Amino acid sequence: MKCKSIVIELADYLDGALDSSLRASIEQHLEKCSDCRLVVDTTKKTIQIFCNSEPAPLPADIRQRLHDALEKRLGGAGT
Amino acid sequence: MHTPKLNPAHTHPLPSRIVKDDESTLVAAAQAGDVRAFETLVNRYERRIFRLTHNITQNREDAEDAMQEAFLKAFEHLGGFQGTSRFYTWLVRIAVNQALMKLRKRRPGIVSLDEEIETGEATVPRDVEDWGPSPEQRYQQSELADILAHVVGDLDPLFRVVFQLRDIEELSTEETAEVLGLSVPAVKSRLLRARLRLRESLNRYFRRGEPS
Numbered sequence: 001m002k003c004k005s006i007v008i009e010l011a012d013y014l015d016g017a018l019d020s021s022l023r024a025s026i027e028q029h030l031e032k033c034s035d036c037r038l039v040v041d042t043t044k045k046t047i048q049i050f051c052n053s054e055p056a057p058l059p060a061d062i063r064q065r066l067h068d069a070l071e072k073r074l075g076g077a078g079t
Numbered sequence: 080m081h082t083p084k085l086n087p088a089h090t091h092p093l094p095s096r097i098v099k100d101d102e103s104t105l106v107a108a109a110q111a112g113d114v115r116a117f118e119t120l121v122n123r124y125e126r127r128i129f130r131l132t133h134n135i136t137q138n139r140e141d142a143e144d145a146m147q148e149a150f151l152k153a154f155e156h157l158g159g160f161q162g163t164s165r166f167y168t169w170l171v172r173i174a175v176n177q178a179l180m181k182l183r184k185r186r187p188g189i190v191s192l193d194e195e196i197e198t199g200e201a202t203v204p205r206d207v208e209d210w211g212p213s214p215e216q217r218y219q220q221s222e223l224a225d226i227l228a229h230v231v232g233d234l235d236p237l238f239r240v241v242f243q244l245r246d247i248e249e250l251s252t253e254e255t256a257e258v259l260g261l262s263v264p265a266v267k268s269r270l271l272r273a274r275l276r277l278r279e280s281l282n283r284y285f286r287r288g289e290p291s
Binding site: 007008010011012014015035038039041042043045046047049050051053054055056057058062063065066067069070073074 | 114117118121125126127129130139143146147150151154155204207208209210214215220221223224227231242246247249252267270271274275277278281282285
């Protein structure tokens with residue numbers, strides 16, 4: 001397996017969406033190729049960093065307007 | 080944990096940090112007319128939905144409008160929510176549609192998200208540097224949030240929206256395809272490009288030896 005094939009299969013590899021034989025071929029290549037290993041590791045890290053990132057608090061003015069609009073609508077729902 | 084029944088091969092690789100166990104109880108209560116239950120859902124998801132609409136529109140005013148309209152629409156159509164997907168996924172679909180309408184209105188020249196794009200062949204990245212075990216810890220939380228928002232904002236909308244849904248909002252490949260009206264291969268192709276480009280952008284901040 002060549003480095004280019006690793007890149008092509010990268011997303012499915014990281015998502016665990018490959019069959020076991022293809023996955024084994026990739027892992028065999030990764031054991032020998034430090035560049036591909038770094039690409040896989042840093043791409044995985046990229047996903048994790050985004051996935052784990054907490055959204056910033058909602059700006060106070062935006063939150064106030066949202067809840068005012070909801071109160072108006074939910075209040076109108078008769079509850 | 081409440082999880083959708085999906086092909087595990089196409090679900091998100093990481094366990095959900097978004098949906099909590101009591102979501103379906105809150106939704107049922109809200110559907111029965113409990114306004115406080117709906118408000119709890121709003122409080123829980125408002126920050127995520129605003130980040131979503133802001134990442135798509137890249138405009139504060141449009142993001143606010145899209146978020147507000149999404150919650151109001153969700154409330155109006157709550158009775159029609161069947162529970163076949165997570166409530167959060169349903170809410171994300173509504174918010175994405177609102178945000179995309181804003182984006183297209185402000186940028187009428189933007190290509191349709193389902194347009195065939197020339198992605199070219201995947202090339203082997205040149206910048207292969209070690210980031211160390213926890214590169215994100217070199218930055219304060221607010222700095223990191225700015226960095227992430229900046230690099231996502233630099234992505235083409237075609238890639239940005241797919242990445243947002245798949246890797247930030249944890250939708251499955253199929254859900255992402257359905258929300259955006261794309262084929263599964265198109266989602267996968269865009270996701271690969273987005274991940275590689277973001278990796279390249281973050282490399283500037285996270286490679287070892289870089290001052291934080």
